[in-house]
Amino acid sequence: MATDSRQKPDNRRGANRSRSLLSDQARSYLGHHRKVARDSIQRMWKTPVASAMTWTVMGVALALPVALLLLLTSLQGVSAGWESTARITAYLAMELPAEEARGMAADIESDGRVVSVQLVERDQALADFRASSGLDEALDFLEENPLPHTLLITPEDSARSAEGVQALVTFVENMNGIDQVQVDLGWLQRLNAMTDILARAVWALALLLGAAVILVIGNTVRLAIENRRDEILVAKLVGGTDAFVRRPFLYTGAWFGLGGGLVAWLLIQVSLWWLSGPIERLAGLYRSEFTLQGPGFDGALALIIVAMLLGWLGAWVAVRRHLDDIEPGDIAGG
Amino acid sequence: MIEFRQVTKRYDSDHTALRAVNFHLDRGELAFLTGHSGAGKSTLLKLIMVMERPTAGEVIVGGQKLNSLPRRQIPYIRRHIGVVFQNHQLLFDRTVFDNVAMPLEVMGASPEDTGRRVRAALDKVGLLKKEKMNPMQLSGGEQQRVGIARAVVNKPPVLLADEPTGNLDPELSADIMRLFTQFSQVGVTVLVATHDIALINEMNRRTLTLNQGQLVAGGGVSGH
Numbered sequence: 174m175a176t177d178s179r180q181k182p183d184n185r186r187g188a189n190r191s192r193s194l195l196s197d198q199a200r201s202y203l204g205h206h207r208k209v210a211r212d213s214i215q216r217m218w219k220t221p222v223a224s225a226m227t228w229t230v231m232g233v234a235l236a237l238p239v240a241l242l243l244l245l246t247s248l249q250g251v252s253a254g255w256e257s258t259a260r261i262t263a264y265l266a267m268e269l270p271a272e273e274a275r276g277m278a279a280d281i282e283s284d285g286r287v288v289s290v291q292l293v294e295r296d297q298a299l300a301d302f303r304a305s306s307g308l309d310e311a312l313d314f315l316e317e318n319p320l321p322h323t324l325l326i327t328p329e330d331s332a333r334s335a336e337g338v339q340a341l342v343t344f345v346e347n348m349n350g351i352d353q354v355q356v357d358l359g360w361l362q363r364l365n366a367m368t369d370i371l372a373r374a375v376w377a378l379a380l381l382l383g384a385a386v387i388l389v390i391g392n393t394v395r396l397a398i399e400n401r402r403d404e405i406l407v408a409k410l411v412g413g414t415d416a417f418v419r420r421p422f423l424y425t426g427a428w429f430g431l432g433g434g435l436v437a438w439l440l441i442q443v444s445l446w447w448l449s450g451p452i453e454r455l456a457g458l459y460r461s462e463f464t465l466q467g468p469g470f471d472g473a474l475a476l477i478i479v480a481m482l483l484g485w486l487g488a489w490v491a492v493r494r495h496l497d498d499i500e501p502g503d504i505a506g507g
Numbered sequence: 508m509i510e511f512r513q514v515t516k517r518y519d520s521d522h523t524a525l526r527a528v529n530f531h532l533d534r535g536e537l538a539f540l541t542g543h544s545g546a547g548k549s550t551l552l553k554l555i556m557v558m559e560r561p562t563a564g565e566v567i568v569g570g571q572k573l574n575s576l577p578r579r580q581i582p583y584i585r586r587h588i589g590v591v592f593q594n595h596q597l598l599f600d601r602t603v604f605d606n607v608a609m610p611l612e613v614m615g616a617s618p619e620d621t622g623r624r625v626r627a628a629l630d631k632v633g634l635l636k637k638e639k640m641n642p643m644q645l646s647g648g649e650q651q652r653v654g655i656a657r658a659v660v661n662k663p664p665v666l667l668a669d670e671p672t673g674n675l676d677p678e679l680s681a682d683i684m685r686l687f688t689q690f691s692q693v694g695v696t697v698l699v700a701t702h703d704i705a706l707i708n709e710m711n712r713r714t715l716t717l718n719q720g721q722l723v724a725g726g727g728v729s730g731h
Contacts, residue, residue, distance in 0.1 A: 201615045404598055410556075411657070412586035413613035415579070501558055 430484020
Protein backbone atom coordinates (compact mmCIF):
# COMPACT_ATOMS: atom_id res chain seq x y z
CA MET A 174 0.00 0.00 0.00
CA ALA A 175 2.92 2.23 0.73
CA THR A 176 4.17 1.82 -2.79
CA ASP A 177 0.72 2.69 -4.13
CA SER A 178 0.93 6.19 -2.81
CA ARG A 179 4.56 6.51 -3.78
CA GLN A 180 3.99 5.58 -7.36
CA LYS A 181 1.17 7.87 -8.21
CA PRO A 182 1.11 8.65 -11.92
CA ASP A 183 1.54 12.37 -11.29
CA ASN A 184 4.67 11.82 -9.34
CA ARG A 185 7.12 10.54 -11.89
CA ARG A 186 10.20 11.76 -10.09
CA GLY A 187 9.04 10.25 -6.81
CA ALA A 188 8.30 6.98 -8.55
CA ASN A 189 11.79 6.80 -10.01
CA ARG A 190 13.30 7.39 -6.64
CA SER A 191 11.35 4.74 -4.87
CA ARG A 192 12.45 2.19 -7.43
CA SER A 193 15.85 2.01 -5.75
CA LEU A 194 17.11 -1.47 -5.04
CA LEU A 195 15.74 -3.35 -2.09
CA SER A 196 19.25 -3.83 -0.69
CA ASP A 197 19.74 -0.08 -0.80
CA GLN A 198 16.63 0.39 1.23
CA ALA A 199 17.69 -2.21 3.76
CA ARG A 200 21.09 -0.55 3.99
CA SER A 201 19.63 2.89 4.61
CA TYR A 202 17.15 1.38 7.09
CA LEU A 203 19.98 -0.16 9.08
CA GLY A 204 21.96 3.02 8.68
CA HIS A 205 19.09 4.95 10.17
CA HIS A 206 18.89 2.54 13.10
CA ARG A 207 22.60 3.04 13.73
CA LYS A 208 22.22 6.79 13.53
CA VAL A 209 19.25 6.85 15.90
CA ALA A 210 21.01 4.52 18.34
CA ARG A 211 24.09 6.75 18.32
CA ASP A 212 22.01 9.91 18.60
CA SER A 213 20.11 8.69 21.61
CA ILE A 214 23.35 7.73 23.39
CA GLN A 215 24.79 11.15 22.65
CA ARG A 216 21.69 12.81 24.04
CA MET A 217 22.15 10.80 27.20
CA TRP A 218 25.74 11.96 27.55
CA LYS A 219 24.61 15.55 27.21
CA THR A 220 22.78 15.29 30.54
CA PRO A 221 25.19 13.07 32.47
CA VAL A 222 23.84 13.77 35.95
CA ALA A 223 20.21 13.13 35.08
CA SER A 224 21.14 10.00 33.11
CA ALA A 225 23.36 8.70 35.91
CA MET A 226 20.53 9.20 38.37
CA THR A 227 18.12 7.24 36.20
CA TRP A 228 20.70 4.48 35.79
CA THR A 229 21.24 4.35 39.54
CA VAL A 230 17.53 4.18 40.33
CA MET A 231 17.22 1.35 37.81
CA GLY A 232 20.38 -0.29 39.10
CA VAL A 233 19.18 -0.34 42.70
CA ALA A 234 15.73 -1.56 41.72
CA LEU A 235 17.27 -4.40 39.70
CA ALA A 236 20.11 -5.26 42.06
CA LEU A 237 17.82 -5.91 45.01
CA PRO A 238 15.80 -8.81 43.57
CA VAL A 239 18.82 -10.21 41.74
CA ALA A 240 20.89 -10.22 44.95
CA LEU A 241 18.07 -11.98 46.78
CA LEU A 242 17.76 -14.51 43.98
CA LEU A 243 21.48 -15.23 44.19
CA LEU A 244 21.18 -15.69 47.96
CA LEU A 245 18.27 -18.03 47.39
CA THR A 246 20.19 -20.10 44.87
CA SER A 247 23.08 -20.37 47.28
CA LEU A 248 20.77 -21.48 50.10
CA GLN A 249 19.12 -24.09 47.89
CA GLY A 250 22.59 -25.34 47.02
CA VAL A 251 23.31 -25.76 50.71
CA SER A 252 20.21 -27.78 51.49
CA ALA A 253 20.75 -29.95 48.41
CA GLY A 254 24.31 -30.60 49.54
CA TRP A 255 23.23 -31.62 53.01
CA GLU A 256 20.34 -33.73 51.94
CA SER A 257 22.74 -36.03 50.15
CA THR A 258 24.81 -36.51 53.26
CA ALA A 259 21.82 -37.05 55.53
CA ARG A 260 22.83 -39.18 58.43
CA ILE A 261 20.96 -41.06 61.06
CA THR A 262 22.14 -40.59 64.59
CA ALA A 263 21.36 -43.41 67.04
CA TYR A 264 21.92 -42.79 70.75
CA LEU A 265 22.52 -45.99 72.62
CA ALA A 266 21.23 -46.73 76.07
CA MET A 267 23.32 -45.12 78.81
CA GLU A 268 24.31 -48.32 80.55
CA LEU A 269 25.37 -50.17 77.41
CA PRO A 270 29.06 -51.20 77.50
CA ALA A 271 31.38 -50.20 74.66
CA GLU A 272 31.85 -53.82 73.61
CA GLU A 273 28.20 -54.27 72.88
CA ALA A 274 28.06 -50.93 71.09
CA ARG A 275 30.79 -52.08 68.73
CA GLY A 276 28.83 -55.28 68.09
CA MET A 277 25.72 -53.28 67.22
CA ALA A 278 27.70 -51.05 64.88
CA ALA A 279 28.95 -54.12 63.03
CA ASP A 280 25.40 -55.49 62.84
CA ILE A 281 24.03 -52.33 61.33
CA GLU A 282 26.93 -51.96 58.94
CA SER A 283 26.19 -55.39 57.52
CA ASP A 284 22.73 -54.16 56.46
CA GLY A 285 22.57 -53.57 52.72
CA ARG A 286 21.03 -50.12 53.04
CA VAL A 287 23.95 -48.75 55.01
CA VAL A 288 27.22 -47.47 53.66
CA SER A 289 29.04 -46.95 56.89
CA VAL A 290 28.56 -46.76 60.62
CA GLN A 291 30.74 -44.70 62.85
CA LEU A 292 30.78 -45.35 66.54
CA VAL A 293 31.45 -42.35 68.76
CA GLU A 294 32.23 -43.66 72.21
CA ARG A 295 30.96 -41.63 75.13
CA ASP A 296 34.43 -40.60 76.33
CA GLN A 297 35.33 -39.42 72.86
CA ALA A 298 32.00 -37.60 72.61
CA LEU A 299 32.65 -35.76 75.83
CA ALA A 300 36.13 -34.76 74.72
CA ASP A 301 34.76 -33.45 71.41
CA PHE A 302 32.03 -31.57 73.17
CA ARG A 303 34.52 -30.08 75.58
CA ALA A 304 36.67 -28.89 72.71
CA SER A 305 33.94 -27.40 70.54
CA SER A 306 31.41 -26.06 73.03
CA GLY A 307 33.63 -23.94 75.24
CA LEU A 308 31.75 -25.27 78.26
CA ASP A 309 34.93 -26.74 79.56
CA GLU A 310 34.54 -25.53 83.14
CA ALA A 311 30.85 -26.27 83.37
CA LEU A 312 31.52 -29.85 82.31
CA ASP A 313 34.01 -30.23 85.16
CA PHE A 314 31.13 -29.89 87.59
CA LEU A 315 29.44 -32.99 86.22
CA GLU A 316 30.03 -36.07 88.26
CA GLU A 317 29.84 -38.43 85.36
CA ASN A 318 29.76 -38.33 81.58
CA PRO A 319 26.17 -37.48 80.55
CA LEU A 320 26.72 -38.60 76.97
CA PRO A 321 25.83 -42.04 75.62
CA HIS A 322 27.62 -43.98 72.91
CA THR A 323 26.47 -42.77 69.54
CA LEU A 324 26.23 -44.42 66.16
CA LEU A 325 26.43 -42.24 63.06
CA ILE A 326 24.79 -44.18 60.26
CA THR A 327 25.22 -43.11 56.62
CA PRO A 328 22.54 -44.66 54.41
CA GLU A 329 23.08 -45.91 50.86
CA ASP A 330 22.12 -43.57 48.02
CA SER A 331 19.10 -45.74 47.24
CA ALA A 332 17.88 -45.55 50.84
CA ARG A 333 18.08 -41.78 51.00
CA SER A 334 14.50 -41.11 50.00
CA ALA A 335 12.13 -40.02 52.76
CA GLU A 336 10.57 -43.52 53.00
CA GLY A 337 13.91 -45.29 52.76
CA VAL A 338 15.34 -43.29 55.62
CA GLN A 339 12.16 -43.80 57.63
CA ALA A 340 12.37 -47.61 57.14
CA LEU A 341 15.98 -47.59 58.25
CA VAL A 342 15.09 -45.52 61.30
CA THR A 343 12.36 -48.00 62.27
CA PHE A 344 14.79 -50.89 61.80
CA VAL A 345 17.40 -49.27 64.07
CA GLU A 346 14.82 -48.20 66.63
CA ASN A 347 13.65 -51.75 67.02
CA MET A 348 17.09 -53.00 67.94
CA ASN A 349 17.89 -53.70 71.56
CA GLY A 350 19.92 -51.16 73.43
CA ILE A 351 18.88 -48.19 71.32
CA ASP A 352 17.65 -45.24 73.29
CA GLN A 353 16.77 -42.72 70.64
CA VAL A 354 17.13 -42.30 66.89
CA GLN A 355 17.35 -38.91 65.23
CA VAL A 356 17.32 -37.97 61.63
CA ASP A 357 18.70 -34.53 61.10
CA LEU A 358 16.27 -33.69 58.34
CA GLY A 359 13.81 -31.65 60.38
CA TRP A 360 15.76 -28.44 60.20
CA LEU A 361 16.53 -29.12 56.56
CA GLN A 362 12.83 -29.35 55.81
CA ARG A 363 12.29 -26.14 57.71
CA LEU A 364 15.06 -24.50 55.70
CA ASN A 365 13.48 -25.77 52.50
CA ALA A 366 10.09 -24.45 53.52
CA MET A 367 11.64 -21.12 54.34
CA THR A 368 13.52 -20.89 51.06
CA ASP A 369 10.26 -21.68 49.27
CA ILE A 370 8.57 -18.78 50.99
CA LEU A 371 11.59 -16.60 50.37
CA ALA A 372 11.56 -17.58 46.70
CA ARG A 373 7.98 -16.46 46.30
CA ALA A 374 8.66 -13.24 48.16
CA VAL A 375 11.68 -12.57 45.99
CA TRP A 376 9.76 -13.16 42.78
CA ALA A 377 6.95 -10.90 43.98
CA LEU A 378 9.53 -8.27 44.83
CA ALA A 379 11.20 -8.72 41.45
CA LEU A 380 7.85 -8.25 39.75
CA LEU A 381 7.09 -5.09 41.70
CA LEU A 382 10.52 -3.62 41.15
CA GLY A 383 10.38 -4.55 37.47
CA ALA A 384 7.14 -2.60 37.23
CA ALA A 385 8.81 0.27 39.06
CA VAL A 386 11.64 0.23 36.54
CA ILE A 387 9.15 0.37 33.67
CA LEU A 388 7.40 3.33 35.27
CA VAL A 389 10.65 5.18 35.96
CA ILE A 390 11.80 4.75 32.38
CA GLY A 391 8.32 5.59 31.13
CA ASN A 392 8.40 8.85 33.01
CA THR A 393 11.92 9.70 31.86
CA VAL A 394 10.97 9.01 28.27
CA ARG A 395 7.79 11.04 28.67
CA LEU A 396 9.95 14.03 29.59
CA ALA A 397 12.19 13.34 26.60
CA ILE A 398 9.10 13.32 24.39
CA GLU A 399 7.98 16.67 25.81
CA ASN A 400 11.44 18.12 25.19
CA ARG A 401 11.41 17.03 21.58
CA ARG A 402 7.84 17.98 20.84
CA ASP A 403 8.72 20.33 17.99
CA GLU A 404 10.89 17.74 16.35
CA ILE A 405 8.13 15.15 16.57
CA LEU A 406 5.65 17.59 15.02
CA VAL A 407 7.94 18.40 12.12
CA ALA A 408 8.79 14.72 11.59
CA LYS A 409 5.08 13.91 11.40
CA LEU A 410 4.46 16.85 9.06
CA VAL A 411 7.08 15.79 6.57
CA GLY A 412 5.75 12.24 6.51
CA GLY A 413 7.56 10.42 9.29
CA THR A 414 5.79 7.17 10.12
CA ASP A 415 4.86 6.31 13.69
CA ALA A 416 7.71 3.80 13.77
CA PHE A 417 10.15 6.50 12.65
CA VAL A 418 8.99 8.89 15.35
CA ARG A 419 9.03 6.21 18.05
CA ARG A 420 12.42 4.79 17.25
CA PRO A 421 14.68 7.29 19.06
CA PHE A 422 12.64 6.97 22.24
CA LEU A 423 12.67 3.19 22.19
CA TYR A 424 16.45 3.31 21.82
CA THR A 425 16.62 5.80 24.67
CA GLY A 426 14.68 3.34 26.86
CA ALA A 427 16.95 0.46 25.89
CA TRP A 428 20.08 2.50 26.66
CA PHE A 429 18.68 3.47 30.03
CA GLY A 430 18.11 -0.24 30.58
CA LEU A 431 21.70 -1.02 29.59
CA GLY A 432 23.03 1.59 32.02
CA GLY A 433 20.73 0.35 34.77
CA GLY A 434 21.74 -3.26 34.17
CA LEU A 435 25.43 -2.35 34.38
CA VAL A 436 24.90 -0.40 37.59
CA ALA A 437 22.95 -3.34 39.06
CA TRP A 438 25.74 -5.75 38.11
CA LEU A 439 28.32 -3.44 39.67
CA LEU A 440 26.29 -3.12 42.88
CA ILE A 441 25.97 -6.90 43.12
CA GLN A 442 29.68 -7.51 42.54
CA VAL A 443 30.64 -4.90 45.13
CA SER A 444 28.22 -6.33 47.71
CA LEU A 445 29.50 -9.85 47.03
CA TRP A 446 33.04 -8.71 47.58
CA TRP A 447 31.97 -6.84 50.69
CA LEU A 448 30.10 -9.84 52.15
CA SER A 449 32.30 -12.72 51.06
CA GLY A 450 34.72 -12.48 54.03
CA PRO A 451 32.11 -12.49 56.82
CA ILE A 452 30.05 -15.16 55.07
CA GLU A 453 33.05 -17.44 54.75
CA ARG A 454 33.72 -17.02 58.47
CA LEU A 455 30.10 -17.72 59.35
CA ALA A 456 29.98 -20.76 57.09
CA GLY A 457 33.22 -21.93 58.64
CA LEU A 458 31.62 -21.76 62.08
CA TYR A 459 28.79 -23.96 60.84
CA ARG A 460 31.26 -26.21 59.05
CA SER A 461 29.34 -25.51 55.90
CA GLU A 462 30.45 -25.30 52.33
CA PHE A 463 28.14 -22.34 51.92
CA THR A 464 29.44 -19.59 49.63
CA LEU A 465 27.57 -16.73 48.05
CA GLN A 466 27.67 -17.28 44.32
CA GLY A 467 27.96 -14.34 41.96
CA PRO A 468 25.83 -14.03 38.84
CA GLY A 469 28.66 -15.24 36.60
CA PHE A 470 28.94 -14.26 32.95
CA ASP A 471 25.62 -15.80 31.87
CA GLY A 472 23.80 -14.24 34.78
CA ALA A 473 25.30 -10.82 34.09
CA LEU A 474 24.34 -11.08 30.43
CA ALA A 475 20.79 -12.14 31.34
CA LEU A 476 20.55 -9.29 33.83
CA ILE A 477 21.60 -6.73 31.23
CA ILE A 478 19.29 -8.13 28.57
CA VAL A 479 16.35 -8.13 30.97
CA ALA A 480 17.23 -4.58 32.01
CA MET A 481 17.31 -3.44 28.38
CA LEU A 482 13.99 -5.14 27.69
CA LEU A 483 12.44 -3.44 30.71
CA GLY A 484 13.82 -0.10 29.54
CA TRP A 485 12.49 -0.67 26.05
CA LEU A 486 9.11 -1.68 27.48
CA GLY A 487 8.97 1.44 29.68
CA ALA A 488 9.77 3.61 26.68
CA TRP A 489 7.14 1.82 24.65
CA VAL A 490 4.48 2.49 27.29
CA ALA A 491 5.39 6.18 27.35
CA VAL A 492 5.50 6.38 23.57
CA ARG A 493 2.11 4.71 23.25
CA ARG A 494 0.57 7.07 25.74
CA HIS A 495 2.12 10.36 24.70
CA LEU A 496 3.36 10.25 21.13
CA ASP A 497 -0.05 9.81 19.59
CA ASP A 498 -1.21 12.92 21.44
CA ILE A 499 1.24 15.00 19.45
CA GLU A 500 -0.55 15.58 16.18
CA PRO A 501 0.28 18.47 13.92
CA GLY A 502 -3.40 19.48 13.84
CA ASP A 503 -2.91 22.82 15.56
CA ILE A 504 0.37 23.72 13.91
CA ALA A 505 -1.14 25.54 10.95
CA GLY A 506 -2.88 28.11 13.12
CA GLY A 507 -6.47 29.35 12.92
CA MET B 508 -3.82 17.22 -8.67
CA ILE B 509 -5.93 18.61 -5.84
CA GLU B 510 -9.67 18.18 -6.03
CA PHE B 511 -12.42 19.10 -3.56
CA ARG B 512 -15.89 17.67 -4.18
CA GLN B 513 -18.69 19.15 -2.08
CA VAL B 514 -16.38 19.28 0.92
CA THR B 515 -17.93 20.28 4.23
CA LYS B 516 -16.08 20.46 7.50
CA ARG B 517 -18.04 20.96 10.68
CA TYR B 518 -16.15 21.18 13.97
CA ASP B 519 -19.06 21.46 16.39
CA SER B 520 -22.72 21.53 15.74
CA ASP B 521 -22.62 25.31 15.52
CA HIS B 522 -19.27 25.89 13.81
CA THR B 523 -18.98 25.01 10.15
CA ALA B 524 -15.54 25.80 8.76
CA LEU B 525 -16.18 24.81 5.15
CA ARG B 526 -19.47 24.47 3.27
CA ALA B 527 -19.77 22.41 0.10
CA VAL B 528 -16.46 23.54 -1.36
CA ASN B 529 -15.72 22.51 -4.96
CA PHE B 530 -12.55 23.18 -6.88
CA HIS B 531 -9.86 21.47 -8.89
CA LEU B 532 -6.22 22.43 -9.24
CA ASP B 533 -4.20 21.04 -12.12
CA ARG B 534 -0.67 19.88 -12.17
CA GLY B 535 1.73 22.83 -12.36
CA GLU B 536 -0.94 25.31 -11.37
CA LEU B 537 -0.20 28.14 -8.96
CA ALA B 538 -3.22 29.48 -7.11
CA PHE B 539 -3.93 31.71 -4.15
CA LEU B 540 -6.31 30.95 -1.34
CA THR B 541 -7.66 33.99 0.39
CA GLY B 542 -10.39 35.19 2.70
CA HIS B 543 -10.79 36.94 6.03
CA SER B 544 -9.32 35.21 9.05
CA GLY B 545 -11.55 32.37 10.16
CA ALA B 546 -12.94 31.96 6.66
CA GLY B 547 -11.59 28.42 6.48
CA LYS B 548 -8.19 28.79 4.76
CA SER B 549 -6.32 26.79 7.37
CA THR B 550 -9.03 24.16 7.50
CA LEU B 551 -8.78 23.71 3.75
CA LEU B 552 -4.99 23.26 3.94
CA LYS B 553 -5.34 20.84 6.86
CA LEU B 554 -7.77 18.73 4.85
CA ILE B 555 -5.21 18.42 2.06
CA MET B 556 -2.51 17.39 4.54
CA VAL B 557 -4.89 14.94 6.26
CA MET B 558 -4.53 16.76 9.55
CA GLU B 559 -8.32 16.86 9.49
CA ARG B 560 -10.93 14.74 7.78
CA PRO B 561 -13.93 16.23 6.03
CA THR B 562 -17.40 15.87 7.57
CA ALA B 563 -18.84 15.36 4.09
CA GLY B 564 -17.58 15.36 0.51
CA GLU B 565 -14.33 14.14 -0.95
CA VAL B 566 -10.78 15.42 -0.96
CA ILE B 567 -8.61 13.91 -3.66
CA VAL B 568 -4.87 14.54 -3.87
CA GLY B 569 -2.83 12.98 -6.66
CA GLY B 570 -5.72 10.69 -7.55
CA GLN B 571 -5.95 9.35 -4.00
CA LYS B 572 -9.17 9.77 -2.05
CA LEU B 573 -8.10 10.97 1.36
CA ASN B 574 -11.39 10.21 3.12
CA SER B 575 -10.86 6.50 3.09
CA LEU B 576 -7.14 6.67 3.74
CA PRO B 577 -6.17 4.54 6.75
CA ARG B 578 -4.32 6.38 9.46
CA ARG B 579 -1.09 4.46 8.89
CA GLN B 580 -1.00 5.64 5.28
CA ILE B 581 -1.07 9.33 6.18
CA PRO B 582 2.74 9.70 6.40
CA TYR B 583 3.14 8.46 2.83
CA ILE B 584 0.66 11.06 1.56
CA ARG B 585 2.46 13.80 3.44
CA ARG B 586 5.72 12.89 1.70
CA HIS B 587 4.11 14.14 -1.50
CA ILE B 588 3.05 17.44 -0.03
CA GLY B 589 5.56 20.12 0.80
CA VAL B 590 4.36 22.65 3.35
CA VAL B 591 5.65 26.14 4.13
CA PHE B 592 4.46 27.73 7.36
CA GLN B 593 4.20 31.32 8.38
CA ASN B 594 6.22 30.57 11.51
CA HIS B 595 8.65 28.35 9.58
CA GLN B 596 8.52 25.40 12.04
CA LEU B 597 12.28 25.08 11.91
CA LEU B 598 14.19 23.18 14.59
CA PHE B 599 16.79 25.25 16.37
CA ASP B 600 18.69 22.30 17.81
CA ARG B 601 20.29 21.46 14.47
CA THR B 602 21.86 23.06 11.43
CA VAL B 603 20.13 24.45 8.38
CA PHE B 604 21.32 21.37 6.49
CA ASP B 605 19.77 18.97 9.00
CA ASN B 606 16.50 20.91 8.98
CA VAL B 607 16.22 20.67 5.22
CA ALA B 608 17.25 17.00 5.30
CA MET B 609 14.32 15.92 7.49
CA PRO B 610 11.88 14.93 4.72
CA LEU B 611 14.64 12.80 3.16
CA GLU B 612 15.53 11.28 6.50
CA VAL B 613 11.98 10.06 7.15
CA MET B 614 12.00 8.47 3.69
CA GLY B 615 15.23 6.64 4.45
CA ALA B 616 17.34 8.29 1.74
CA SER B 617 21.04 7.39 1.67
CA PRO B 618 23.51 9.96 3.06
CA GLU B 619 25.00 10.68 -0.38
CA ASP B 620 21.58 11.19 -1.89
CA THR B 621 20.56 13.38 1.03
CA GLY B 622 23.66 15.56 0.73
CA ARG B 623 23.16 16.08 -2.98
CA ARG B 624 19.48 16.92 -2.76
CA VAL B 625 19.71 19.14 0.31
CA ARG B 626 22.41 21.20 -1.36
CA ALA B 627 20.36 21.43 -4.54
CA ALA B 628 17.37 22.71 -2.54
CA LEU B 629 19.50 25.19 -0.57
CA ASP B 630 21.10 26.38 -3.80
CA LYS B 631 17.63 26.95 -5.23
CA VAL B 632 16.71 29.30 -2.37
CA GLY B 633 20.17 30.92 -2.34
CA LEU B 634 21.32 29.65 1.05
CA LEU B 635 23.96 27.14 0.02
CA LYS B 636 26.65 28.96 1.97
CA LYS B 637 24.64 28.86 5.20
CA GLU B 638 24.04 25.11 5.43
CA LYS B 639 26.18 24.73 8.55
CA MET B 640 24.55 27.59 10.46
CA ASN B 641 21.82 27.32 13.04
CA PRO B 642 18.50 28.68 11.75
CA MET B 643 18.45 30.98 14.77
CA GLN B 644 21.33 32.96 13.25
CA LEU B 645 19.35 33.68 10.09
CA SER B 646 17.02 36.57 9.32
CA GLY B 647 13.27 36.06 9.02
CA GLY B 648 13.40 35.98 5.22
CA GLU B 649 16.25 33.47 5.27
CA GLN B 650 14.41 31.28 7.76
CA GLN B 651 11.41 31.32 5.47
CA ARG B 652 13.61 30.23 2.58
CA VAL B 653 15.02 27.38 4.68
CA GLY B 654 11.41 26.34 5.29
CA ILE B 655 10.80 26.41 1.53
CA ALA B 656 13.94 24.39 0.86
CA ARG B 657 12.70 21.79 3.33
CA ALA B 658 9.27 21.75 1.69
CA VAL B 659 10.67 21.07 -1.78
CA VAL B 660 13.77 19.00 -1.01
CA ASN B 661 12.05 15.71 -1.90
CA LYS B 662 10.42 17.29 -4.98
CA PRO B 663 6.82 16.83 -3.92
CA PRO B 664 4.14 17.23 -6.58
CA VAL B 665 2.15 19.52 -4.27
CA LEU B 666 3.38 22.57 -2.40
CA LEU B 667 1.20 24.31 0.19
CA ALA B 668 2.11 27.60 1.81
CA ASP B 669 0.31 29.16 4.75
CA GLU B 670 0.92 32.91 4.87
CA PRO B 671 4.48 32.45 3.62
CA THR B 672 5.07 36.18 3.29
CA GLY B 673 3.27 37.19 6.46
CA ASN B 674 6.24 38.69 8.26
CA LEU B 675 8.29 39.77 5.27
CA ASP B 676 8.75 43.09 3.52
CA PRO B 677 7.45 43.43 -0.08
CA GLU B 678 10.82 42.80 -1.67
CA LEU B 679 11.40 39.52 0.18
CA SER B 680 7.80 38.54 -0.50
CA ALA B 681 8.39 39.04 -4.20
CA ASP B 682 11.51 36.83 -3.96
CA ILE B 683 9.53 34.07 -2.38
CA MET B 684 6.70 34.35 -4.87
CA ARG B 685 9.26 34.11 -7.66
CA LEU B 686 10.45 30.82 -6.16
CA PHE B 687 6.88 29.50 -6.04
CA THR B 688 6.39 30.47 -9.67
CA GLN B 689 9.52 28.56 -10.64
CA PHE B 690 8.27 25.47 -8.85
CA SER B 691 4.93 25.65 -10.63
CA GLN B 692 6.77 25.94 -13.94
CA VAL B 693 8.40 22.54 -13.36
CA GLY B 694 5.04 20.93 -12.68
CA VAL B 695 4.49 21.44 -8.96
CA THR B 696 0.95 22.36 -7.95
CA VAL B 697 1.30 25.35 -5.61
CA LEU B 698 -1.45 26.65 -3.34
CA VAL B 699 -0.63 29.76 -1.33
CA ALA B 700 -2.94 30.85 1.48
CA THR B 701 -2.58 34.55 2.13
CA HIS B 702 -4.54 37.70 2.81
CA ASP B 703 -1.91 39.90 1.22
CA ILE B 704 -4.23 41.44 -1.41
CA ALA B 705 -1.44 43.52 -2.95
CA LEU B 706 0.59 40.43 -3.60
CA ILE B 707 -2.36 38.61 -5.14
CA ASN B 708 -3.16 41.50 -7.41
CA GLU B 709 0.44 41.78 -8.51
CA MET B 710 0.71 38.11 -9.39
CA ASN B 711 -2.56 37.98 -11.30
CA ARG B 712 -3.17 34.28 -10.75
CA ARG B 713 -6.18 32.15 -10.03
CA THR B 714 -7.51 33.01 -6.59
CA LEU B 715 -9.80 30.89 -4.49
CA THR B 716 -11.74 33.18 -2.15
CA LEU B 717 -13.40 31.84 0.94
CA ASN B 718 -16.11 33.64 2.85
CA GLN B 719 -17.71 32.10 5.93
CA GLY B 720 -16.54 28.71 4.75
CA GLN B 721 -17.97 29.07 1.27
CA LEU B 722 -15.95 29.34 -1.89
CA VAL B 723 -17.20 32.58 -3.42
CA ALA B 724 -14.63 33.00 -6.22
CA GLY B 725 -12.10 31.00 -8.20
CA GLY B 726 -13.91 27.67 -7.85
CA GLY B 727 -14.73 27.23 -11.51
CA VAL B 728 -12.42 25.58 -13.99
CA SER B 729 -12.40 28.85 -15.93
CA GLY B 730 -10.24 30.33 -13.23
CA HIS B 731 -7.02 29.38 -14.96
